[in-house]
Amino acid sequence: MASTATQVAPPDSPTLSASQLKTLAGVGEERTADVGDVLYRIGDASYPFIAILEGEVAIVDAAGNEIVRHGASSFLGELNLLSGQTVFVTALVTQPLRFIAVERERMRALLFEDGPMSDLVLSAFIARREGLQRVQGVGLEIVGPRSSQATMRILDFVRTNRIPFTWRDPERGDDPTAATLLAGLDTASIPLVRLPGGTELRGPSSGQLSRALGIGRELAPLEEADLLVVGAGPAGLGAAVYGASEGLDTLVIDSSGLGGQAGASRRIENYLGFPAGISGTELTGRAVTQARKFDARLATPYRANSLEPGGERHVVRLEDDREVAARAVLLATGAQYRRLPVENLADYEGITVFYAAGPPEAQLCGAERVAVVGGGNSAGQAAVWLARGGALVTLLHRRADLRETMSAYLIREVADCGVVVRDKSEIAALHGADGQLEAVTLASGENLQFSFLFLFLGALPCTEWLGDTIGRDDDGFILTGPAANADKLLGTTVPGVFAAGDVRSGSTKRCATAVGEGALAVQLVHAHFAAD
Numbered sequence: 399m400a401s402t403a404t405q406v407a408p409p410d411s412p413t414l415s416a417s418q419l420k421t422l423a424g425v426g427e428e429r430t431a432d433v434g435d436v437l438y439r440i441g442d443a444s445y446p447f448i449a450i451l452e453g454e455v456a457i458v459d460a461a462g463n464e465i466v467r468h469g470a471s472s473f474l475g476e477l478n479l480l481s482g483q484t485v486f487v488t489a490l491v492t493q494p495l496r497f498i499a500v501e502r503e504r505m506r507a508l509l510f511e512d513g514p515m516s517d518l519v520l521s522a523f524i525a526r527r528e529g530l531q532r533v534q535g536v537g538l539e540i541v542g543p544r545s546s547q548a549t550m551r552i553l554d555f556v557r558t559n560r561i562p563f564t565w566r567d568p569e570r571g572d573d574p575t576a577a578t579l580l581a582g583l584d585t586a587s588i589p590l591v592r593l594p595g596g597t598e599l600r601g602p603s604s605g606q607l608s609r610a611l612g613i614g615r616e617l618a619p620l621e622e623a624d625l626l627v628v629g630a631g632p633a634g635l636g637a638a639v640y641g642a643s644e645g646l647d648t649l650v651i652d653s654s655g656l657g658g659q660a661g662a663s664r665r666i667e668n669y670l671g672f673p674a675g676i677s678g679t680e681l682t683g684r685a686v687t688q689a690r691k692f693d694a695r696l697a698t699p700y701r702a703n704s705l706e707p708g709g710e711r712h713v714v715r716l717e718d719d720r721e722v723a724a725r726a727v728l729l730a731t732g733a734q735y736r737r738l739p740v741e742n743l744a745d746y747e748g749i750t751v752f753y754a755a756g757p758p759e760a761q762l763c764g765a766e767r768v769a770v771v772g773g774g775n776s777a778g779q780a781a782v783w784l785a786r787g788g789a790l791v792t793l794l795h796r797r798a799d800l801r802e803t804m805s806a807y808l809i810r811e812v813a814d815c816g817v818v819v820r821d822k823s824e825i826a827a828l829h830g831a832d833g834q835l836e837a838v839t840l841a842s843g844e845n846l847q848f849s850f851l852f853l854f855l856g857a858l859p860c861t862e863w864l865g866d867t868i869g870r871d872d873d874g875f876i877l878t879g880p881a882a883n884a885d886k887l888l889g890t891t892v893p894g895v896f897a898a899g900d901v902r903s904g905s906t907k908r909c910a911t912a913v914g915e916g917a918l919a920v921q922l923v924h925a926h927f928a929a930d
């Protein structure tokens with residue numbers, strides 16, 4: 399994570415073939431540049447795609463530190479070339495340069511038309527973004543204490559959107575100038591956010607920051623759509639691709655970023671068609687590009703606050719006095735896994751901290767010290783499964799007696815497998831480096847060594863905003879199909895309003911099922927319109 403890491407080199411730069419360079423020459427313009435010329439610099443609003451024919455370019459950070467060099471047949475750029483985000487690095491010519499420049503919109507079109515080129519360029523852009531997120535001093539500077547909710551909200555937003563950042567926390571004690579920067583600012587002006595290029599925002603909302611960075615479509619006060627999709631995780635993006643490609647005017651909104659929880663997964667091993675696994679960033683990044691290709695409108699960050707069902711159109715009211723009137727609405731707001739309230743959790747998530755214990759994780763954990771956190775049956779099952787796979791498992795839970803929350807048969811199995819159970823144990827801090835967990839500190843102050851953590855703290859559906867408008871089960875998940883007395887499988891208690899993915903009562907909490915449900919929902923929307 400940018401707040402702690404030292405400089406790392408991004409992965410080797412892939413090269414373009416002679417025929418790919420020829421294709422680029424056909425849509426771009428050949429140019430030259432001298433040593434010392436700057437092709438684009440930190441804070442620029444945009445830049446062209448640059449393919450190098452001869453010469454060399456260094457990519458440097460704000461302090462002038464070199465991150466990587468690109469030579470002949472290689473190309474410059476990272477995700478912001480497509481998303482339109484502000485430029486985070488400077489490209490400096492280090493050897494006389496001959497290059498092809500392709501304007502952004504033309505490059506976008508080419509990526510849609512040319513599969514192999516798209517594969518090469520997109521994978522490199524995504525890998526470079528992941529590399530930049532690990533380089534200290536690149537991207538945003540966020541100055542604010544951990545005790546400030548506004549600071550934590552902005553941090554959450556930049557993490558979800560995978561924007562490179564450095565966090566300066568005056569409460570950490572090792573950064574005295576951070577406190578000086580905040581001196582004299584009132585609470586509403588915190589955090590202080592410095593954008594690439596030097597612009598400062600004081601106490602920005604996620605929306606203001608997003609717009610300042612050049613990302614996120616701005617919605618008009620009143621928008622209309624055939625299909626409004628609320629939530630841009632796999633279910634929402636699945637619906638966006640199928641809805642827009644099948645001719646529906648499709649608008650997708652999300653309260654944080656595009657990609658949902660899947661975007662947080664380090665490696666999804668069980669998604670069909672990717673035998674070697676695929677990172678959540680890459681899977682959802684590709685889905686977003688695909689949805690844009692079909693002209694789905696994707697708008698973030700906009701939180702849906704209420705739903706008012708209507709005959710012709712349903713109205714969804716958003717956080718900042720905007721509203722969307724849509725002929726059909728798909729609720730795809732997912733569920734939020736409860737997370738541990740510790741500061742650096744995100745550094746470990748998907749690497750050594752997991753929310754599910756499947757075969758890939760069990761394989762990692764053989765003969766390792768592992769903690770399973772939670773007192774319910776899912777925690778018990780995971781503890782048994784991991785212990786049978788050869789891990790040395792400790793079950794940590796916060797109550798005095800496991801029998802209050804776990805079935806008796808599982809408690810017996812847990813004991814039979816040699817799992818150590820620690821009652822009244824809550825984790826207060828994680829320790830390690832580069833995502834590798836080494837130890838945890840309990841609230842009691844005790845330190846325990848673990849290499850992996852599995853969190854089973856329950857999941858909360860993101861449905862509070864619906865109030866009583868839509869039928870929900872006892873845990874708040876949305877009822878669909880027969881359970882909602884709906885004639886359509888994913889229909890809710892309100893005709894024309896559908897639900898897909900993790901938010902649906904009884905759903906399988908998996909990416910593939912979420913995507914499938916999003917696609918199915920579009921067919922049901924067509925059937926609903928046809929019946930009108």
Ligand SMILES: Cc1cc2nc3c(=O)[nH]c(=O)nc-3n(C[C@H](O)[C@H](O)[C@H](O)COP(=O)(O)OP(=O)(O)OC[C@H]3O[C@@H](n4cnc5c(N)ncnc54)[C@H](O)[C@@H]3O)c2cc1C
Nearest residue numbers: 629631632633653658659660702731732899900907908909
């Ligand atoms: C760390 C981790 C690893 C995982 N690994 C795997 C794996 O390997 N394989 C697998 O199959 N599954 C995995 N999962 C589960 C998988 O990610 C989920 O099943 C899947 O993301 C569900 O998709 P969804 O679209 O239903 O919901 P989500 O992905 O949860 O997306 C919901 C979206 O709705 C938005 N939202 C919520 N409320 C509102 C509102 N009021 N207004 C606007 N937007 C809103 C949220 O910001 C979010 O972006 C993993 C989950 C986690 C957390």
